[in-house]
Amino acid sequence: MPILKASKKALRNSRAKQSRNAIQMKRLKTSLKKAEAKSVNSTMSLVDKAAKTGLIHPNKAARLKSRLAKKIGSTPKAEAKKTVAPVKSAKTGTKKVKATTKKTK
Secondary structure: OOOOHHHHHHHHHHHHHHHHHHHHHHHHHHHHHOOOOOOHHHHHHHHHHHHHHOOOOHHHHHHHHHHHHHHHOOOHHHHHHEEEEEEEOOOOOOEEEEEEEOOOO
8 A cells, every 4th residue: 555645646546547447448348349330430439539548559449440340341431421423414415423522520
């Protein structure tokens, strides 16, 4: 047990951080296990937050997101950005398909 006052405070802080990290890690793991096409954005958000706060390494976050995208197929964020809009050609009168991108927040 710590004897100094600062050591006691450090112990309290480290225990509090440990419990917060354990809760966040449990949420992250369960979200990764139960990830479906509907919940991909929320799961990726949890992964990003865990990397931002230092709970996991940024490279691990990238790896988890990549595996999640592969498991689901592709990310809904990427699908939402690309839409297909038909464009008429003036010379031939036929329709050409041109990919456009939407800005998302």
